[in-house]
Amino acid sequence: MGEITLSAGVRQNLNTLQQTADLLSKTQNKLATGNKVTSALDNPSSYFTASGLNARADDLSGLQDDIGQSVQVLKAADQGITSITKLVQSAKAKASQAASTSSQYERKQYAAQYNDILTQIGDLAKDSGYNGKNLLAGSGNDLSIKFNEDGSSKLSVSAVDYTDVEGGLGLTAIAAGSSGTTSFTLQGATATITAEFSGLSANDLLSDSTAFAAGDVLSFTDGAATPSFSQTLTVTSTTTVQDLVDFVDNLDGVNATFNEDSDSLSIVSNDSFALANDGAGGGATGGLATATAAAFTSTSTLVSAGGFQSGDTLTFTDGNGYEVGSLEIDSTTTADDLVDKLNEIDGVSATLSSGKISISSAVDLNIKSDNSDFNVSSFSSADASVGVALDTEDSGFATDSNIDSVTNKVTSALSTLRSQASAFGSSLSTVEIRQDFNKNLITTLQEGAGKLTLADTNEEGANLLALQTRQSLASTSLSIASQADQQVLRLL
Incomplete structure (x- = not known):
């Protein structure tokens, strides 16, 4: 194109059009991208400064996700501690309930419920994790939270093990308590002597009867051919019928009564017996009464044994001395009634078989009678009671001191939980504050970068309009300059 020569005016207008087109292109690019600096060529200082600010903002944005997940881990732990605290308070309530009763059975039930709550505490702690991290599960679950891009600012949260x-x-499962068994036999032997006392009253002398004489020796034995038990009464000139009644009645496990209406002596014994007269003083020699004990059936009346009389009261108490029931004996009370009363007691099971009452009890059980003949065997004295002792141990709430010890441990556990909840709460507050700070800092960095690189769309829009006007004017000017050169043609 070197052979083409343009006039100065045309060349000047052409240059102006080219410059205007270049400015238009740049302005349109700014409006299209929104940036006034898009590369280092535009403004090296602004470009690299903005790049550094945006890079840091991107790094912090990446940390925000990790911080957000850490917040959820702390929230899960906090919720876990809150729920565990409620369970520990429930455990303390069980100890308080146990302290409010003296019933050994109720205390045993509360002990079992207390242990169940402790199991739930451990299970709840195991379930308090978030995304594989559990601050209540101990070793390997410590949480480290980075707050800045180089990790120089961070927070470490140590895990605790409540599983x-x-x-x-410091809460230990307490003894649930064992059970125990015992048994005792119900049997009776009854005999009535009539002929020997015909015409006599209780205050009459035995010697008034032809069957007795002074010097006779009356013996009460266990009825065996070779007795292992024997008690004797020597008849004197002053021995009365009542003396004989008292002699027999005072033997352990034996009741004796004299009926003046029928002139008869009735003897009721727990075991087989024999009453005989040796006739040494001239009285009738031989047996006065012999009876063989028979095992009770369910319908046997208790008064058919020497250990019971109408008006007796059986009292049932547990190992704490707490009365769990009682039974008043009358002439119609049967062995079944006694078994039924035992089965009404919480934690006690009783059965009757072949005259033996077998008892299984979840608590220590003591059956005591106000009749000293109760449960006497072989006419040997007894303590008028039947006892069930636990096979091994009682529950952890058995005594008031046991309950106080557990209560103290629970109170200490609550203090530990509250302290740990406060620590987690403080960490959670710190993390949330830093999360908000980073969020605001990211905005600040991005705004700063934008101020260095973003275009003012209003200004660039005005520039575009001005450039378009300039371009139009330059085109017109070029056209005018070209017309001046065309005047030569008219001369030709």
């Missing part, structure tokens, strides 16, 4: 309730909270 191990004993190690983490």
Whole structure:
């Protein structure tokens, strides 16, 4: 194109059009991208400064996700501690309920419920994790939270182990308590002597009867051919019928009564017996009464044994001395009635078979009668009671001191939980504050970068309009300059 020569005016207008087109292109690019600096060529200082600010903002944005997940881990732990605290308070309530009763059975039930709560505490702690991290599960679950891009600012949260309730909270499952068994036999032997006392009253002398004489020796034995038990009464000139009644009645496990209406002596014994007269003083020699004990059936009346009389009261108490029931004996009270009363007691099971009452009890059980002949065997004295002792141990709430010890441990556990909840709460507050700070800092960095690189669309829009006007004017000017050169043609 070197052979083409343009006039100065045309060349000047052409240059102006080219410059205007270049400015238009740049302005349109700014409006299209929104940036006034898009590369280092535009403004090296602004470009690299903005790049650094945006890079830091991107790094912090990446940390925000990790911080957000850490917040959820702390929230899960906090919720876990809140729920565990409620369970520990429930455990303390069980101890208080146990303290409010003296019933050994009720205390045993509360002990079992207390242990169930401790199991739930451990299970709840195991379920308090978030995304594989559990601050209540101990070793390997410590949480480290970075707040800045180089990790120089961070927070470490140590995990605690509440899945191990004993190690983490000092709460130990208490003894649930064992059970125990015992048995005692119900049997009776009854005999009535009539002929020997015909015409006599209780205050009459035995010697008034032809069957007795002074010097006779009356013996009460267990009825065996070779007795292992024998008690004797020597008849004197002053021995009365009542003396004989008292002699027999005072033997352990034997009741004796004299009926003046029928002139008869009735003897009721727990075991087989024999009453005989040796006739040494001239009285009738031989047996006065012999009876063989028979095992009770369910319908046997208790008064058919020497250990019971109408008006007796059986009292049932547990190992704490707490009365769990009682039974008043009358002439119609049967062995079944006694078994039924035992079965009404919480934690006690009783059966009757072949005259033997077998008892299984979840608590220590003592059956005591106000009749000293109760449960006497072989005419040997007894303590008028039947006892069930637990096979091994009682529950952990058996005594008031046991309950106080557990209560103290629970109170300490609550203090531990509250302290740990405060620590987690403080960490959570710190993390949330830093999360908000980073969010605002990212905005600040991005705004700063924008101020260095973003275009003012209003200004660039005005520039575009001005450039378009300039371009139009330059085109017109070029056209005018070209017309001046065309005047030569007219001369030709």
